[in-house]
Amino acid sequence: MSKTIVIGSDHGGYHLKTACIKALKEWGFTVEDEGPDCLDSCDYPIFAAKVCNKLKADDEKLGVLICGTGQGMTMTANRMGVRAALCTNEFLARMAREHNDARCLCMGERVTGQGLALEILKVFLDTQFGGERHQRRIDLIDTVSL
Template identity: 60%
Template sequence: MHIVMASDHGGFQLKEFLKNQLAAAGHEVEDLGPDCARSCDYPPYAAKAAERVLAAKCLGILICGTGLGMSIAANRFAGVRAALCTNEFMARMAREHNDANILCLGERVVGQGLAWSMVQAFLETSFAGDRHQRRLDLIELFDRR
């Protein structure tokens, strides 16, 4: 599976860990940066990843200190459904019920083991459709972009 990843300095170490885990599991990882833990702003990385996820029709993972900033920035793009998750159940439901295409994580909130479990749950879960699609369609009606 092709997966796009990006972070800021607050999520850099977790991005590197997850990137290695994903590659070892046989996934193709596209790392959009940064390439070091030097202080940087998250919005450009979120934007780059959101655009790439939409263009490649793939899934993405964004990481900052809390995951909040990345989720807010990514959700500014029409067609992106970025979900901030803190446990495996949320990661599974983000895909199954909300057809999320970007998983947002907070390096300062979750440890590496839990983060890896959430990534696996996110990637292994499919969108259920049916009544959930109807709800996504309703959300689109309110899009004011």
């Protein structure tokens, strides 16, 4: 796993993004902060796109996107072709990586406290993809049609 994490937020996720960056650096990760750099109102799709474009350019990097609820960031990242998971607890973070090979963790600052968010982040980063039967299912995502 890469030791580089690409992170972004909107104004609603700015404080949690700042806390995550501090923790990531303490844990020995290199952080690429795609903004914003202030609390001014801004549009989450712009920052999600910045993070997703970097993840698409480098398969080794993982990403973190934070907005008020995490919903908008998750929808945008998945629409852009980056497998992203909205996680509100450690179990979801573990399963997102182990079973679904999620490359981008999404969280909501307004729904997840900072302490829990940092635990979710740690579990997400510490969990490896399980491969095998899970890869078969991931491969179906792009091939199955209704």
